Amino acid sequence: MLIDADRLRATLQRELEALDRTRDELSGRVARAKAATRGEWVRLDGHLDRARHEIMRLGTDCSQSIEAIEGTARRLMDEVRRGYVHMRHSL
Numbered sequence: 690m691l692i693d694a695d696r697l698r699a700t701l702q703r704e705l706e707a708l709d710r711t712r713d714e715l716s717g718r719v720a721r722a723k724a725a726t727r728g729e730w731v732r733l734d735g736h737l738d739r740a741r742h743e744i745m746r747l748g749t750d751c752s753q754s755i756e757a758i759e760g761t762a763r764r765l766m767d768e769v770r771r772g773y774v775h776m777r778h779s780l
Contacts, residue, residue, distance in 0.1 A: 694748030701744045718780045733772040740765035
């Protein structure tokens with residue numbers, strides 16, 4: 690069970706790192722953007738932080754199943770990914 694959690698954590702961590710690279714790419718453009726875009730940026734940043742927290746819980750938090758933690762992390766990362774795609778096209 691711990692091996693599966695470790696493998697899943699590594700997979701999700703790689704996905705998170707890809708989102709971090711996209712975030713870095715967009716950050717300067719967002720700084721010059723309209724207030725609504727900056728508000729969306731803050732919201733997505735919160736989701737990214739929450740996803741990071743969920744990934745860290747894998748294999749250490751027994752209060753939820755691995756599947757539940759994975760589902761939460763993936764939903765958050767998917768929303769961030771969609772938001773970044775939308776921002777990239779609108780900036």
